[in-house]
Amino acid sequence: MSERQLHLNAFLMGVGHHEAAWRHPRTDPSRLDDVRHYANLAVIAERGTFDSVFLADGVQLFGDVRHSIAAGFEPLTLLTALAGATSGIGLIATASTGFSEPFNLARSFASLDHISGGRAGWNIVTTAGDRAAQNFNRDANAEHGERYRRAAEFLDVVTALWDSWEDEALVVDPASGVFADPDKVHEINHRGDFFRVRGPLNATRGPQGHPLLVQAGSSEDGKAFAAAHAEAVFTAQQTFEEGVAFYADLKGRLAAHGRTPDQLVVLPGIVPVLGSTEEEAARLNDELDDLIVPTRAVHQLSELIGFDLTDHPLDERLPPFPPVTRINGAKSRFELVRDLSERDGLTLRQLLRRLGGGRGHQVVTGTPEAIADHIETWFRGGAADGFNIMAPLLPSGLEEFVDHVVPILRRRGLFRTEYTGTTLREHYGLARPRSRYSALSV
Amino acid sequence: MSERQLHLNAFLMGVGHHEAAWRHPRTDPSRLDDVRHYANLAVIAERGTFDSVFLADGVQLFGDVRHSIAAGFEPLTLLTALAGATSGIGLIATASTGFSEPFNLARSFASLDHISGGRAGWNIVTTAGDRAAQNFNRDANAEHGERYRRAAEFLDVVTALWDSWEDEALVVDPASGVFADPDKVHEINHRGDFFRVRGPLNATRGPQGHPLLVQAGSSEDGKAFAAAHAEAVFTAQQTFEEGVAFYADLKGRLAAHGRTPDQLVVLPGIVPVLGSTEEEAARLNDELDDLIVPTRAVHQLSELIGFDLTDHPLDERLPPFPPVTRINGAKSRFELVRDLSERDGLTLRQLLRRLGGGRGHQVVTGTPEAIADHIETWFRGGAADGFNIMAPLLPSGLEEFVDHVVPILRRRGLFRTEYTGTTLREHYGLARPRSRYSALSV
Ligand SMILES: Cc1cc2nc3c(=O)[nH]c(=O)nc-3n(C[C@H](O)[C@H](O)[C@H](O)COP(=O)(O)O)c2cc1C
Ligand SMILES: Cc1cc2nc3c(=O)[nH]c(=O)nc-3n(C[C@H](O)[C@H](O)[C@H](O)COP(=O)(O)O)c2cc1C
Numbered sequence: 001m002s003e004r005q006l007h008l009n010a011f012l013m014g015v016g017h018h019e020a021a022w023r024h025p026r027t028d029p030s031r032l033d034d035v036r037h038y039a040n041l042a043v044i045a046e047r048g049t050f051d052s053v054f055l056a057d058g059v060q061l062f063g064d065v066r067h068s069i070a071a072g073f074e075p076l077t078l079l080t081a082l083a084g085a086t087s088g089i090g091l092i093a094t095a096s097t098g099f100s101e102p103f104n105l106a107r108s109f110a111s112l113d114h115i116s117g118g119r120a121g122w123n124i125v126t127t128a129g130d131r132a133a134q135n136f137n138r139d140a141n142a143e144h145g146e147r148y149r150r151a152a153e154f155l156d157v158v159t160a161l162w163d164s165w166e167d168e169a170l171v172v173d174p175a176s177g178v179f180a181d182p183d184k185v186h187e188i189n190h191r192g193d194f195f196r197v198r199g200p201l202n203a204t205r206g207p208q209g210h211p212l213l214v215q216a217g218s219s220e221d222g223k224a225f226a227a228a229h230a231e232a233v234f235t236a237q238q239t240f241e242e243g244v245a246f247y248a249d250l251k252g253r254l255a256a257h258g259r260t261p262d263q264l265v266v267l268p269g270i271v272p273v274l275g276s277t278e279e280e281a282a283r284l285n286d287e288l289d290d291l292i293v294p295t296r297a298v299h300q301l302s303e304l305i306g307f308d309l310t311d312h313p314l315d316e317r318l319p320p321f322p323p324v325t326r327i328n329g330a331k332s333r334f335e336l337v338r339d340l341s342e343r344d345g346l347t348l349r350q351l352l353r354r355l356g357g358g359r360g361h362q363v364v365t366g367t368p369e370a371i372a373d374h375i376e377t378w379f380r381g382g383a384a385d386g387f388n389i390m391a392p393l394l395p396s397g398l399e400e401f402v403d404h405v406v407p408i409l410r411r412r413g414l415f416r417t418e419y420t421g422t423t424l425r426e427h428y429g430l431a432r433p434r435s436r437y438s439a440l441s442v
Numbered sequence: 443m444s445e446r447q448l449h450l451n452a453f454l455m456g457v458g459h460h461e462a463a464w465r466h467p468r469t470d471p472s473r474l475d476d477v478r479h480y481a482n483l484a485v486i487a488e489r490g491t492f493d494s495v496f497l498a499d500g501v502q503l504f505g506d507v508r509h510s511i512a513a514g515f516e517p518l519t520l521l522t523a524l525a526g527a528t529s530g531i532g533l534i535a536t537a538s539t540g541f542s543e544p545f546n547l548a549r550s551f552a553s554l555d556h557i558s559g560g561r562a563g564w565n566i567v568t569t570a571g572d573r574a575a576q577n578f579n580r581d582a583n584a585e586h587g588e589r590y591r592r593a594a595e596f597l598d599v600v601t602a603l604w605d606s607w608e609d610e611a612l613v614v615d616p617a618s619g620v621f622a623d624p625d626k627v628h629e630i631n632h633r634g635d636f637f638r639v640r641g642p643l644n645a646t647r648g649p650q651g652h653p654l655l656v657q658a659g660s661s662e663d664g665k666a667f668a669a670a671h672a673e674a675v676f677t678a679q680q681t682f683e684e685g686v687a688f689y690a691d692l693k694g695r696l697a698a699h700g701r702t703p704d705q706l707v708v709l710p711g712i713v714p715v716l717g718s719t720e721e722e723a724a725r726l727n728d729e730l731d732d733l734i735v736p737t738r739a740v741h742q743l744s745e746l747i748g749f750d751l752t753d754h755p756l757d758e759r760l761p762p763f764p765p766v767t768r769i770n771g772a773k774s775r776f777e778l779v780r781d782l783s784e785r786d787g788l789t790l791r792q793l794l795r796r797l798g799g800g801r802g803h804q805v806v807t808g809t810p811e812a813i814a815d816h817i818e819t820w821f822r823g824g825a826a827d828g829f830n831i832m833a834p835l836l837p838s839g840l841e842e843f844v845d846h847v848v849p850i851l852r853r854r855g856l857f858r859t860e861y862t863g864t865t866l867r868e869h870y871g872l873a874r875p876r877s878r879y880s881a882l883s884v
Contacts, residue, residue: 023616030614033646035557059545061644065624070607072556072646074549080519081557084526103501103577104542107516114514115477115523134640135545165512172472174465177735182507198576202503204475204514293619 006379006415007265007386007428008406009092009234010045010053012038014069016393017271019300019356020291022069026396032071038078039085041395048402049416051427052090052121054214054234054388055079059099060131062303067296076108083116090424092121092214097150099127099136102157102195109211110162110203118207118423123214123234124225126151128306128329144328148221153192155213155229160188162210163435164200186437209433212424218246218332227253231430232265234388236336236360243268243383265428268378269361269388272371274400281365288392289353297352304359305334314349318342336360358390368404375405376414448821448857449707449828449870450848451534451676452487452495454480456511458835459713461742461798462733464511468838474513480520481527483837490844491858493869494532494563496656496676496830497521501541502573504745509738518550525558532866534563534656539592541569541578544599544637551653552604552645560649560865565656565676566667568593570748570771586770590663595634597655597671602630604652605877606642628879651875654866660688660774669695673872674707676830678778678802685710685825707870710820711803711830714813716842723807730834731795739794746801747776756791760784778802800832810846817847818856 011017015027015037022029031037042053055075061068075093083091091112095105105122113120126147133141142150169184188199215222215230226233227250237243246268251261273288275281294314302308306329312319321338324331337360341351357363364374378384391397409415425432453459457469457479464471473479484495497517503510517535525533533554537547547564555562568589575583584592611626630641657664657672668675669692679685688710693703715730717723736756744750748771754761763780766773779802783793799805806816820826833839851857867874 020619022614022621023619025616029616032614033556058644059549061627061642065622065627065642067619067621069621070644070646072552072648074553074645077518077522077550077553077557080522081526084523099543100546101541101578104546107501108519110514111516111519114475115519131640134638136543137638172464172474174467174471177462177465177509177733177738179464179509179511180507185503185507196576196579198573200503200507202500202512203516204512206514291619296619 003413006375006409007267008048008050008415009267009386009388010041010050010398011269011388011390012041012053012055012394013390014071014394016397017358017390018288018392019297020288020293021393023291024288024393026393032069035073035078035081038073039082041398042082042086042089044395044398044402046086046089048406049419050089051386052092052424053082054092054123055094056123057094057096057125058132059096059127060129060135063296063299067293067299076112080112080115083112083119088419088422090119090121090212090427091116092123092212092424094123094125096125096127097154098142098147099132102154103161103197103201106158106161106201107203110201110206113206113208113211118425120206120208121212121214121232121424123216124151124155124230125216129303131303141328144219144331145221148225150194151225152229153194156192157188157190157195157197159210160190160436161197161199161201162205163437164188165203165205166435166438167205167209170204205435208423208425209435212428212430217330222332223250223253226250226264228257230264232267232428235266235268236333236358237268237383238336238340238360238362240378240381240383243378244381247383263430265385265430267386267388268384269358269390270375271358271361271363271390271392272397272401272405273357273363273365273392274368274371274397274404276367278366278370281367285357285363285365289356292352292356294349294352297356298348300359301337301352301355305329305337307334309348312348315347317345317347318351333360357392361390368408371405372408372412375409376412379414445855448817448851449709450490450492450857451709451828451830452483452492452840453711453830453832454483454495454497454836455832456513456836458839459800459832460730460834461739462730462735463835465733466730466835468835474511477515477520477523480515481524483840484524484528484531486837486840486844488528488531490848491861492531493828494534494866495524496534496565497536498565499536499538499567500574501538501569502571502577505738505741509735509741518554522554522557525554525561530861530864532561532563532654532869533558534565534654534866536565536567538567538569539596540584540589541574544596545603545639545643548600548603548643549645552643552648555648555650555653560867562648562650563654563656563674563866565658566593566597566672567658571745573745583770586661586773587663590667592636593667594671595636598634599630599632599637599639601652602632602878603639603641603643604647605879606630607645607647608877608880609647609651612646647877650865650867651877654870654872659772664774665692665695668692668706670699672706674709674870677708677710678775678800679710679825680778680782680802680804682820682823682825685820686823689825705872707827707872709828709830710826711800711832712817713800713803713805713832713834714839714843714847715799715805715807715834716810716813716839716846718809720808720812723809727799727805727807731798734794734798736791736794739798740790742801743779743794743797747771747779749776751790754790757789759787759789760793775802799834803832810850813847814850814854817851818854821856
């Protein structure tokens with residue numbers, strides 16, 4: 001196993017990633033509010049020696065209430081529950097830099113890292129949309145560029161807080177009564193444009209030093225942020241060519257930050273629609289697309305890309321899209337949807353079907369062998385270091401992937417058969433950072 | 443068991459509540475960062491059919507770093523981990539209304555309530571001290587009265603968000619594709635002095651409707667807040683007479699809010715220092731007090747009461763205390779410490795010994811029989827509905843309480859032998875609130 005290895009992340013979402021998953025007979029939507037459902041998914045992914053499980057997040061109710069799928073969980077608490085149900089797999093939670101305080105967020109992730117023995121990761125998102133902002137004392141969201149400036153400062157504060165207790169800070173000597181070495185515990189005294197934070201954090205440094213830093217925005221601002229700060233990137237890419245271009249672009253930006261290509265792992269999303277034959281897989285795909293509720297889908301889409309299509313007739317071709325500079329939402333997803341619909345001249349209904357499986361992530365329909373081939377092609381061809389696996393139905397789609405695709409990848413020597421490390425950083429082959437304050441005293 | 447029953451909460455704190463617990467040979471301070479230590483404590487408390495476990499919290503590092511005892515955990519994540527290690531006991535986390543957003547806090551507690559099957563409680567604190575504020579973009583903390591006004595508005599927003607999904611909101615009909623009833627999911631459209639929040643919450647209503655609301659400030663503002671909103675109150679009372687007066691005062695305030703005395707449970711703290719004989723208990727008490735590090739203790743005390751004593755000579759009597767109106771910290775604790783030291787004419791060193799065990803909570807030293815008598819006296823005498831048990835050493839002090847005191851209380855018919863309900867509200871005998879929006883449509 002000295003060969004370069006794939007990384008796999010199980011993106012968990014309710015009873016499946018497909019828009020209409022909860023309507024399909026193979027799912028049980030009554031389990032959306034049941035923590036054991038999510039624990040079961042994590043256990044399945046761990047059986048497949050996935051690097052990690054991942055939970056997306058928003059701070060608003062999306063879409064129209066009638067069709068909006070809500071459950072009772074917040075990612076950090078849910079992942080903490082999953083930590084107890086598993087022992088090896090990484091746990092990545094999304095949290096926004098837009099609507100929380102760096103001190104609180106740094107503590108919660110440090111806590112998850114302690115509780116899980118070094119398995120925590122943070123998917124850093126800036127959060128688009130006015131609806132979100134309206135839950136936090138504002139009428140409208142901040143402008144896209146400002147959101148990323150705030151994110152950069154937020155991250156700087158959070159990492160400084162994680163560093164504020166050096167690894168060697170704890171003395172814990174009952175005889176003398178000395179608990180910590182005051183020279184190794186630091187006020188951070190941050191004063192920036194968005195935050196003033198004194199520190200130190202009231203939590204000791206976690207097993208990983210910093211939880212793994214993940215990023216998931218692919219706009220120009222998003223890529224710049226990722227190149228400077230992220231260690232893993234989730235992205236949506238429709239074609240192999242686009243995947244290769246994105247991969248080269250992102251890896252090429254690292255040198256300017258003094259980083260090497262292996263310090264950032266690129267993980268495109270993929271929705272594997274599996275069947276034991278091509279026909280069976282295609283049938284499942286059609287069944288799912290037939291269950292799409294267009295009014296729900298068009299609401300979701302409009303919010304996802306920050307461009308309102310709710311009044312557009314379903315069977316007419318899409319209107320011209322405005323310039324991306326006028327979009328204050330998720331810019332990269334807007335561009336992806338625009339390109340897709342313009343390239344193929346789609347009606348709104350057709351577009352909704354194309355996006356129903358993965359909200360812009362590629363949907364690959366086929367046998368386990370075909371899916372494994374697809375993954376290998378992207379992996380060897382310079383389009384991916386691994387994948388974000390988005391099963392259309394849960395748990396069945398994840399179970400099938402673990403039982404039928406993972407064994408093929410293992411046989412081909414592309415994927416681990418057991419965990420060789422104990423932390424999420426070790427799974428992804430990423431170094432444990434030193435405290436910025438330790439570095440000073442070397 | 444038709445008699446009025448005691449309620450017991452296990453206040454968990456590191457390796458014990460005594461100041462110097464970590465220096466005593468019966469504790470293992472290396473376990474401060476080990477989640478299994480806390481899980482073990484919760485399991486012990488559950489074996490004792492305690493109503494709940496409780497975690498205090500602050501958003502700063504307290505005292506001087508050298509002697510400050512820090513661990514890696516934040517209460518909501520840690521309690522989520524404890525939820526998985528237990529099945530019946532309630533889980534109460536402290537969280538501040540001063541430095542977080544109501545939307546985020548409402549979600550996290552709703553999530554814990556879902557994950558734990560209805561066992562979540564929130565100890566609502568306002569957070570005193572400038573050091574805390576300096577971690578959140580401010581130079582100084584808000585004034586005491588303003589903190590409580592903010593708390594009242596914060597709580598109103600949080601409960602409205604919990605109510606924003608009525609119990610009957612979920613339709614989940616795969617056939618029609620209708621997930622929720624839009625008439626039963628509400629925007630809250632809150633516009634107040636401190637917050638503007640649109641809603642609805644992006645989490646369905648939890649098993650308890652509202653997690654249990656606990657309050658722990660005993661100043662005039664604190665009592666007014668408790669009478670209006672709290673369902674359980676933690677308090678520090680040194681003498682039986684003070685306990686009776688506080689109890690009567692608080693219960694007497696309920697009627698003005700249209701509430702009955704049984705809608706609020708009063709739980710004074712008690713530090714039981716147990717021994718199989720009086721001598722053994724007294725010896726343990728002395729051993730612990732002898733381990734106090736005065737510089738640590740004086741820092742902690744100064745921060746706790748918001749009055750700086752760090753330069754006062756240890757063996758001199760305390761200086762006159764300023765009027766409480768000039769204190770912007772925890773006013774009730776300030777008054778308690780002032781009264782104690784004036785009444786008994788204490789030197790600083792003597793005061794530190796008196797406070798070392800429980801930071802102002804009563805320390806009761808004796809045999810299990812004597813401790814049970816003390817509890818029964820307060821309970822029958824109108825000073826308490828139950829107790830907040832603060833073991834001086836953990837786990838040993840909690841284990842002894844469960845194995846030796848709880849059986850006596852059970853034999854006397856004062857305390858449950860098994861859980862009769864499944865939620866925290868049921869343990870405390872408190873009703874499940876209806877959504878404020880359901881009430882409208884009746
Ligand atoms: C796999 C994946 C998961 C994502 N998860 C979230 C999420 O949970 N919450 C969120 O606000 N944005 C998430 N994003 C990012 C958004 O899609 C969007 O790209 C981002 O908010 C802003 O990106 P921009 O840089 O493209 O404008 C995710 C992206 C990808 C590719
Ligand atoms: C048992 C108990 C536990 C408490 N836990 C906390 C806590 O975790 N965090 C906190 O800020 N205040 C806590 N308090 C409240 C403070 O001691 C203080 O009373 C409060 O912050 C302000 O109260 P005041 O109304 O007396 O000024 C607790 C009080 C008691 C009695």
